Amino acid sequence: MSITTGIAxxxxxxxxxxxxxxxxxxxxxxxxxxxxxxxTRSYGAVRxxxxxxxxxxxxxxxxxxxxxxxxxxxTINMLxxxxxxxxxxxxxxxxEPEAAVRxxxxxxxxxxxxxxxxxxxxxxxxxxxxxxxxxxxxxEALELAGLGEFAGRRVDRLSGGQAQRVxxxxxxxxxxxxxxxxxxxxxxDVEARRAFWRSMRAYARRGxxxxxxxxxxxxxxxxxxxxVVIDGGRxxxxxxxxxxxxxAGGSLVSFDLAGAPTEPLPGLPGVSxxxxxxxxxxxxxxxxxxxxxxxxxxxxxxxxxxxxxxxEDAFLAxxxxxxxxIA
Amino acid sequence: MLDYxxxxxRRTLRDKGFVIFGIGMPVLMYVLMTNIGTxxxxxxxxxxxxxxxxxxxxxxLGAAIGTGTGVAEDKQLxxxxxxxxxxxxxxxxxxxxxLTGTVTVLPAIASVLLVGALVxxxxxxxxxxxxxxxLLWVGTAPFTLLGLGNGYRLSSQSTGVxxxxxxxxxxxxxxxxxxxxxxxxxxxxxxxxxxxxRFAELGQSVTQGGAPGxxxxxxxxxxxxxxxxxxxxxxxxxxxxx
Numbered sequence: 334m335s336i337t338t339g340i341a342x343x344x345x346x347x348x349x350x351x352x353x354x355x356x357x358x359x360x361x362x363x364x365x366x367x368x369x370x371x372x373t374r375s376y377g378a379v380r381x382x383x384x385x386x387x388x389x390x391x392x393x394x395x396x397x398x399x400x401x402x403x404x405x406x407x408t409i410n411m412l413x414x415x416x417x418x419x420x421x422x423x424x425x426x427x428x429e430p431e432a433a434v435r436x437x438x439x440x441x442x443x444x445x446x447x448x449x450x451x452x453x454x455x456x457x458x459x460x461x462x463x464x465x466x467x468x469x470x471x472x473e474a475l476e477l478a479g480l481g482e483f484a485g486r487r488v489d490r491l492s493g494g495q496a497q498r499v500x501x502x503x504x505x506x507x508x509x510x511x512x513x514x515x516x517x518x519x520x521x522d523v524e525a526r527r528a529f530w531r532s533m534r535a536y537a538r539r540g541x542x543x544x545x546x547x548x549x550x551x552x553x554x555x556x557x558x559x560x561v562v563i564d565g566g567r568x569x570x571x572x573x574x575x576x577x578x579x580x581a582g583g584s585l586v587s588f589d590l591a592g593a594p595t596e597p598l599p600g601l602p603g604v605s606x607x608x609x610x611x612x613x614x615x616x617x618x619x620x621x622x623x624x625x626x627x628x629x630x631x632x633x634x635x636x637x638x639x640x641x642x643x644x645e646d647a648f649l650a651x652x653x654x655x656x657x658x659i660a
Numbered sequence: 661m662l663d664y665x666x667x668x669x670r671r672t673l674r675d676k677g678f679v680i681f682g683i684g685m686p687v688l689m690y691v692l693m694t695n696i697g698t699x700x701x702x703x704x705x706x707x708x709x710x711x712x713x714x715x716x717x718x719x720x721l722g723a724a725i726g727t728g729t730g731v732a733e734d735k736q737l738x739x740x741x742x743x744x745x746x747x748x749x750x751x752x753x754x755x756x757x758x759l760t761g762t763v764t765v766l767p768a769i770a771s772v773l774l775v776g777a778l779v780x781x782x783x784x785x786x787x788x789x790x791x792x793x794x795l796l797w798v799g800t801a802p803f804t805l806l807g808l809g810n811g812y813r814l815s816s817q818s819t820g821v822x823x824x825x826x827x828x829x830x831x832x833x834x835x836x837x838x839x840x841x842x843x844x845x846x847x848x849x850x851x852x853x854x855x856x857x858r859f860a861e862l863g864q865s866v867t868q869g870g871a872p873g874x875x876x877x878x879x880x881x882x883x884x885x886x887x888x889x890x891x892x893x894x895x896x897x898x899x900x901x902x
Contacts, residue, residue: 415741415744434745434747435747435749437746437747439745440745441742441745443738443742443745445738445741446738446739446741447739448739449671449734449737450671450733451670451671451674451675452667452670452671456667456670460663460664463663464664464746464748465746503742507746507747
């Protein structure tokens with residue numbers, strides 16, 4: 334078992350910064366939970382993953398964020414040993430993915446996995462748990478997944494959202510050190526989604542490593558210590574939600590032009606783009622303080638507003654120009 | 661692995677289709693074929709015994725092949741993939757499915773034999789009943805492998821159809837429904853080479869007080885090897901994509 338310290342043992346400044354908010358427990362020393370190095374994957378002539386490098390330390394909660402077709406599921410399938418990489422290596426806890434899976438260190442919720450019919454929820458979870466060396470108590474897994482009251486119900490008689498929780502319970506049942514969730518909230522309503530994230534965080538606090546994929550930007554920002562944005566099979570950004578927003582042009586500054594000339598605006602400090610909507614100017618800036626001071630110098634402060642760029646904007650900015658390496 | 665077999669047996673027995681068609685059908689057909697259109701005195705005891713063996717064999721091979729239909733369903737649901745990320749090794753999953761087949765064939769065999777004894781008044785010494793049940797049980801192995809091969813190889817929909825087709829073809833040509841003696845000469849010679857025919861012969865020889873002939877054992881062993889090879893091939897192919 335890994336020793337959890339709650340102290341950052343490494344990583345980039347961005348990652349260390351992200352640590353404060355979510356208090357992940359991190360393993361002291363030892364191999365990384367997940368390591369991709371130079372991984373590519375092609376289907377025939379189509380290359381889906383291009384030279385992916387990614388390391389996840391034990392205890393981290395990482396979101397794999399990308400659009401549909403960005404290579405998220407292919408990445409996850411390679412991570413789980415379900416799909417061999419065309420080149421490069423994938424390591425889990427320092428060894429082959431298959432070895433980590435056989436040792437019961439991995440639990441996963443696959444995107445296209447449906448629970449099997451004609452068994453009750455409890456029978457299914459008890460069975461899965463028994464295949465692992467150090468499983469969770471079945472009742473605990475059911476409770477954590479919010480299935481307590483459905484334990485005796487047949488899996489094929491559950492609603493879509495309930496079935497999704499069964500898949501979560503299947504992933505949890507073995508008490509795995511690494512939990513992999515491929516688009517875990519796709520079929521859940523708002524209430525169930527909230528409950529799901531609560532459970533996931535509780536599981537992360539026990540010192541486990543979690544990797545989840547999503548195309549919900551807010552989910553990645555709210556629930557992960559670190560966001561890895563992939564697009565076109567490459568990592569295009571890697572860091573905390575804050576850092577990613579900043580990289581994509583942190584804030585939006587807007588004000589009324591009131592007839593002032595727009596020519597000097599693109600040259601102001603920090604400004605990366607300028608948009609004019611009627612009489613209003615919208616500046617995207619990496620350094621809103623410097624931009625606002627410069628605007629004040631020009632007297633352009635009528636109805637001035639500074640707003641953080643949404644993660645949505647950041648995401649679009651990052652993935653629109655995926656050829657440009659930002660990470 | 662025992663847990664997995666237990667889970668799968670439970671799932672099979674909860675399948676209404678399996679209970680109705682896998683157990684009910686052979687029993688019903690046995691009762692009908694030995695009690696309808698047979699004149700005032702009813703069918704002769706010889707036919708009652710032969711048909712009992714034929715229908716028990718038919719039910720057993722249906723259940724055996726049906727194992728593969730379940731595999732195809734699980735494959736389509738993504739459950740086989742999910743199992744691959746549990747510590748259960750893929751080879752144990754396949755073996756457990758095969759062993760599940762050896763359990764789910766039992767209800768059909770037991771039901772038909774029971775109806776033979778209780779309804780049709782078939783009387784045999786105890787060792788014959790026991791040997792008959794055991795031989796019918798062991799003899800299902802090739803069919804389980806055929807079903808598994810189809811299950812791994814084909815999609816869920818086609819597996820259902822192909823497995824049912826295989827079952828009917830093997831049963832009818834094998835003479836499980838109507839005795840092969842009634843077939844035209846060419847079909848009778850063909851029938852002797854089919855696994856269904858030799859499977860039933862295992863049972864028929866016991867009811868006649870003898871041991872199964874070497875020919876029956878050899879032909880069945882050849883089919884066992886063939887279907888076994890097919891199942892391994894299908895599994896290997898599927899393992900890349902499952």
